[in-house]
Amino acid sequence: MNYRHAFHAGNFADVFKHAVLGRILAYLRGKPAAFRVIDTHAGAGLYDLAGEEARRGGEWQDGIGRIMAARAEGLLGAEVEKLLAPLLEVVDALNAPGRLAVYPGSPALVRAFLRPQDRLLACELEPGAAAALAANLRGDPRIKTLAIDGWTALGAYVPPKERRGLVLVDPPFERPDEFATLADGLGRACRKWPTGLYMLWYPVKDRTGPDRLAKAVRRLGIAKVLRAELLVAPPAAEGPLTGSGLILVNPPWTLEGELRALSPALARLLARDGRGGTRLDWLAGEAA
Numbered sequence: 065m066n067y068r069h070a071f072h073a074g075n076f077a078d079v080f081k082h083a084v085l086g087r088i089l090a091y092l093r094g095k096p097a098a099f100r101v102i103d104t105h106a107g108a109g110l111y112d113l114a115g116e117e118a119r120r121g122g123e124w125q126d127g128i129g130r131i132m133a134a135r136a137e138g139l140l141g142a143e144v145e146k147l148l149a150p151l152l153e154v155v156d157a158l159n160a161p162g163r164l165a166v167y168p169g170s171p172a173l174v175r176a177f178l179r180p181q182d183r184l185l186a187c188e189l190e191p192g193a194a195a196a197l198a199a200n201l202r203g204d205p206r207i208k209t210l211a212i213d214g215w216t217a218l219g220a221y222v223p224p225k226e227r228r229g230l231v232l233v234d235p236p237f238e239r240p241d242e243f244a245t246l247a248d249g250l251g252r253a254c255r256k257w258p259t260g261l262y263m264l265w266y267p268v269k270d271r272t273g274p275d276r277l278a279k280a281v282r283r284l285g286i287a288k289v290l291r292a293e294l295l296v297a298p299p300a301a302e303g304p305l306t307g308s309g310l311i312l313v314n315p316p317w318t319l320e321g322e323l324r325a326l327s328p329a330l331a332r333l334l335a336r337d338g339r340g341g342t343r344l345d346w347l348a349g350e351a352a
Contacts, residue, residue, distance in 0.1 A: 069193075069236070073111035074124030074167035076334040077308035079131055079151070080294040081234070081265050082173055083326060084310055084319070086150025088230055088263065089177040091316040098181035100229035101174045102221050104214035105236065106186035108196035109171040113164060123304075124167060126296075127334065128155065132164055134333055144329040147322055150177070170232055171201060178206045183226070185210065187217040218249045223257035231257075234265040243273040246311075247280035254286055254313065261314045268307025270299050281311060281347050288349035290315045292323050295341040296334050306336075311347070320344070 072078065092099045113124050134140050135152065145152075154176045158166040168176075171186040178184060184207045188194040194211040201207045210217065214235060222231060231253060235242055246264055253262065268274050274293070281289055290312040297306040312319065323344050331340035 069107045069169070070111060070115070070117040071121050072123050072305075073118050073169070074113060074129070075121075075127040075305075076123075076294070076296050076330075077127075077265075077267070077305060078124075078167070079127045079334065080308045080327075080330055081310065082151050082168070082170065083148055083330065084292065084312075084323070085170060085173060085232065085263065086154075087147065087319060087322050087326075088261065088316060089174060090150050091318060092228070092230065092261075093177050093179065093182075097228055098179075098183070098226045100183045100185065100224040100226045102217065102224065102229070102231045103170055103174065103184065103186045103234075104217045104232065105234045106171045106188045106193075106197055106209070107169045107234075108188075108193045109169045109186070109200035110158070110196075111167045111169060113167055118167075124164075126336075128167060129164060130333055140333075141329070143325055147326045170234065171197065171207075174232075175201065175204065175207060180206070182206060183224075184208070185217075185221060185224075187212050187214050189213045215245060215249055218253050219256075222253050222260060227259075230261045230263060232263050232265075237267055243277045244280065247277055247284070250281065250286075250311070250313070251284045254284065258286075259314065261316075262312070264311040264313075266309045266311070267305055268293055268295065268299055268309050269305060270301045274307075274309055277311070278347055286313055286348050288314050289347040290320060290323075290350070291343065291345055291347050292327060293343040294327055294330055294334070295339075295343075296331070297336040297339045309343075320350070 293309040295307040327342040
C-alpha cells in the first residue's frame, strides 16, 4: 500500500495513533527529567484539511471529525474525553472555535508537550514533506528537522543523550517488505537502547503482515511489548484501510489501563456500520 499521509490526515488511524501518543507524552512530561522524541517518518507536521489532498478522500470526516462532533454533543463521556485531552487540546489550539481546518501530525503534537529541557528530532526524506516539515517547525530551538531516511535515523540516533524518551516509527508502507524492515529496525535499535520507549505504527488490511510482525517481534527477546489494534471494519486486503496497529515497547505502566478504557470507545465512535473492534495484548512481558 502507499500511505502518503497528506491524503489520510486526521483519519481513524491518526486519531488512534495520536491519542496513544498523547498519553505517552503526558506521562513523559509528568517527570522532571528531560526527554527526547525521535520521529523517524515525521511527514509534514501540519495538515490542511481544506487542501486538495485531504479533500480528495475526506477521511478526516470519519476520524477526527467524528470525535469533535461527539465531544460537541457531549457523547464522549468524561473518562474518554480526559484520555483524549492531550490530542484534543492541540487540535483546539490550531483551529478557531467550532471550526476544524488544520490537523496536527505527530511532530506538532510532540511540540506542544516539549518543555525547555526537552527535544524533538523529526526526520523526513520525501522532499515536499521534508520542506513543509522544516517550515512548520522553524524557529523552535528545541526541535531539529532532518531530511534523512527514517530507517537510517532509527539506527543512527539512539540512544539519545537524555537517555529518556520515545522513538516513534510511522513508515508509509510503500514497499512489500516494510513489516520485516520494521521488526529488523526495532531489533537493531533495542540492542543499542534497550530501555527506550518505542511506538511503531502499522496498517491492518489483512492478518498476514501484522501477524508476521508480531511473531518477529516476539523473537527479538525484548522484555516488554504491548500490542494495540483498532479496527473500524473487518480486515480486507482490497479497498480502504480498516485497521490500525501499534507495537509499544517499554510502555508507561499507566498505558495498558488507559487503552482498555479508550480503545473500545474509539471503536464505537469510529466504526463503519458498527463493525469495529479492538485488540490489546502483550507480545512479551506482563501477561504474555
